[in-house]
Amino acid sequence: MRSTPTGPERSADDLTARARIRDAAVRRFATDGLAAPLRTIAADAGVSPGLILHHFGSRDGLRDECDQFVLDEMFRADDELLRDSGASTAAAWLAGLGQHSAMVGYMLRLLQHGGPVLTAFVDRMVAATVDYLEAGVADGSIRPSLAPRARARYIVESSLGALLLRMPAARDRLDLDALADVLQAYTEEVTVPTLELYTEGLLVDRSLLEAFAANLPGESPGTEPEQEGHHT
Amino acid sequence: MRSTPTGPERSADDLTARARIRDAAVRRFATDGLAAPLRTIAADAGVSPGLILHHFGSRDGLRDECDQFVLDEMFRADDELLRDSGASTAAAWLAGLGQHSAMVGYMLRLLQHGGPVLTAFVDRMVAATVDYLEAGVADGSIRPSLAPRARARYIVESSLGALLLRMPAARDRLDLDALADVLQAYTEEVTVPTLELYTEGLLVDRSLLEAFAANLPGESPGTEPEQEGHHT
DNA sequence: TAGGATGCTGAACGTGCGTTCAACACCGAC
DNA sequence: GTCGGTGTTGAACGCACGTTCAGCATCCTA
Numbered sequence: 001m002r003s004t005p006t007g008p009e010r011s012a013d014d015l016t017a018r019a020r021i022r023d024a025a026v027r028r029f030a031t032d033g034l035a036a037p038l039r040t041i042a043a044d045a046g047v048s049p050g051l052i053l054h055h056f057g058s059r060d061g062l063r064d065e066c067d068q069f070v071l072d073e074m075f076r077a078d079d080e081l082l083r084d085s086g087a088s089t090a091a092a093w094l095a096g097l098g099q100h101s102a103m104v105g106y107m108l109r110l111l112q113h114g115g116p117v118l119t120a121f122v123d124r125m126v127a128a129t130v131d132y133l134e135a136g137v138a139d140g141s142i143r144p145s146l147a148p149r150a151r152a153r154y155i156v157e158s159s160l161g162a163l164l165l166r167m168p169a170a171r172d173r174l175d176l177d178a179l180a181d182v183l184q185a186y187t188e189e190v191t192v193p194t195l196e197l198y199t200e201g202l203l204v205d206r207s208l209l210e211a212f213a214a215n216l217p218g219e220s221p222g223t224e225p226e227q228e229g230h231h232t
Numbered sequence: 233m234r235s236t237p238t239g240p241e242r243s244a245d246d247l248t249a250r251a252r253i254r255d256a257a258v259r260r261f262a263t264d265g266l267a268a269p270l271r272t273i274a275a276d277a278g279v280s281p282g283l284i285l286h287h288f289g290s291r292d293g294l295r296d297e298c299d300q301f302v303l304d305e306m307f308r309a310d311d312e313l314l315r316d317s318g319a320s321t322a323a324a325w326l327a328g329l330g331q332h333s334a335m336v337g338y339m340l341r342l343l344q345h346g347g348p349v350l351t352a353f354v355d356r357m358v359a360a361t362v363d364y365l366e367a368g369v370a371d372g373s374i375r376p377s378l379a380p381r382a383r384a385r386y387i388v389e390s391s392l393g394a395l396l397l398r399m400p401a402a403r404d405r406l407d408l409d410a411l412a413d414v415l416q417a418y419t420e421e422v423t424v425p426t427l428e429l430y431t432e433g434l435l436v437d438r439s440l441l442e443a444f445a446a447n448l449p450g451e452s453p454g455t456e457p458e459q460e461g462h463h464t
Numbered sequence: 465t466a467g468g469a470t471g472c473t474g475a476a477c478g479t480g481c482g483t484t485c486a487a488c489a490c491c492g493a494c
Numbered sequence: 495g496t497c498g499g500t501g502t503t504g505a506a507c508g509c510a511c512g513t514t515c516a517g518c519a520t521c522c523t524a
Contacts (some may be wrong), residue, residue: 017501035267037481048503050484055501059482113342114403122397127402143432147424154394154425155434160387162392165354171346191444192379193386199441200375202387209431212424249471269511280473282514287471291512 018055021045023102026066030105031174034063034113067117070106075124077118097180104183111164112171122160126153146213162204250287253277255334258298262337263406266295266345299349302338307356310451329412336415337406343396354392358385378445394422 024045028036038059040050056062077100097104110118129152136142145151166186167174203209260268272292274281288294290403309332329336342350361384368374377383398418399406435441 037248038483039481049482049506051502053483091268107412112346114344114400116401118400122400130442141436142434143430143436145425147428150421151425151428154422154429157397158390161395161397162389163393163397165343165393168346168350168354169348191388192448193383194375195441195444196379196383197386197429199438200383201433202374202430203427204373204375206431209427211245212427216424271511272511281512282474283472285513 017045017047017051021047021052021055021062022065022069025062026070026106027102027176028049029063029066030109031104031176034109038062066106067110070103070110071117071121073100073103074107097183101176101179105176108164108167108229110158110173122156124155125160129153146216237371240369249277249279249283251280253284253287253294254297257294258302258338259334261295261298262334262341263408266341270294298338299342302335302342303349303353305332305335306339329415333408333411336404337408337411340396340399340406343392354388355390361385361388378448 021041028041032040038052039049041062042052050063053059056065104164105122110121122145126149130149133142133145133148133152133155137144163183163186167182170182225227253273257273260273264272270284271281273294274284284294288297288301324425339353344355358381362381365374365377365387366386367379369376369380395418399414402414
């Protein structure tokens with residue numbers, strides 16, 4: 001029931017009621033939060049509430065489909081952007097917004113809500129960042145780290161977390177039309193502090209770092225003896 | 233109805249049903265999320281559902297009281313810790329947890345939920361961080377910044393946001409008993425990446441920063457011509 | 465001892481939700 | 495032309511929730 005619409009050749013144009021429901025759901029979940037009523041989504045899609053459950057089985061079924069759809073689309077767009085531009089992951093991520101505001105909003109709701117889907121997403125971003133940083137270390141543009149994976153995770157979680165926290169006033173109801181501008185303004189505001197911190201650091205004295213580094217289990221920079229995963 | 237319990241001299245021992253309800257609510261909101269049913273809270277407090285509304289008027293009234301109570305307590309404890317130890321704000325913040333796990337959990341829920349209360353909290357933390365960094369710049373331990381307020385906000389939002397994002401697996405139901413250990417493990421894990429980043433930065437080349445700094449409106453480090461506030 | 469305020473109860477009401485279901489419309493196959 | 499299936503509807507069910515309310519208990523005051 002999931003993979004292919006039962007109608008003949010309908011899956012091509014992607015304008016089936018099923019797709020309309022899915023799109024309406026993504027948009028409504030983004031604006032109103034992941035607890036948005038199915039009746040509202042049905043009204044948005046111009047469809048009866050019963051049809052949603054006919055197609056997706058249950059509310060959770062619809063959520064699962066939205067999760068999968070948004071993540072797939074995001075990673076597809078992300079890969080394209082990453083292939084085309086040599087910019088940093090976060091910058092490339094925030095660049096291609098124009099059309100995808102509903103999906104970006106849905107991603108923010110996922111960040112807010114948590115759960116296994118988010119965990120998997122963060123892990124994937126961490127893995128990509130590890131590779132990206134490793135390449136930077138290799139070509140001499142990025143400093144090596146005592147704990148490359150922990151550093152990548154820290155950077156990813158800081159960036160995404162800060163992004164999520166910046167939406168507090170608008171979290172009750174996300175305005176998708178204004179989202180692109182808001183994110184643009186946000187990136188401009190954090191550019192200087194980020195570059196400052198990433199270029200010069202914050203502390204003048206190296207003693208704190210060296211004190212902690214001395215107590216570290218022997219790890220050569222660039223390799224990763226530390227085990228990753230969520231210790232939650 | 234808010235400020236003083238109507239009973240004579242009852243406010244001293246803080247063991248009134250009203251206080252028991254408030255404590256149970258904070259704990260239940262922390263574990264189950266801010267949408268936890270009033271009936272559950274009533275059962276936790278050993279009290280009938282009607283009594284909650286007798287004391288707090290409505291669900292929102294209870295939420296308001298919890299917000300105010302938790303924030304007051306947190307800032308009180310924070311001020312104490314900050315006065316005693318010279319440690320960084322984040323470190324001191326995460327140090328005194330033993331008893332206050334319910335309030336810390338409630339704060340995490342506030343971070344997750346957003347809203348004006350969270351905005352005010354973040355603003356207050358940013359202001360404190362501005363002062364802290366300014367003092368560090370003055371005594372030479374912290375590098376000056378082109379945009380001190382934006383830097384402080386970035387640091388606060390990164391730290392809090394990363395903290396929030398690290399709870400994803402447990403966000404459905406927070407285990408308050410394990411919270412202290414989880415946060416302890418988290419701080420240990422991020423200590424090295426944080427110190428590394430704060431001491432050495434990430435980028436080898438200064439050209440990116442200098443390119444952006446050149447386009448900046450003339451601002452002398454240490455002062456703040458940039459206007460603050462939320463552009464959301 | 466009477467009386468009234470205060471703390472508190474538990475049943476009940478109304479609402480909004482996810483979900484179920486019987487029925488209808490359309491459409492290609494025989 | 496009939497028939498089965500797929501897409502779709504909208505009314506209805508059951509449930510959980512916030513909230514209301516009439517009444518009871520307890521204790522201070524007079």
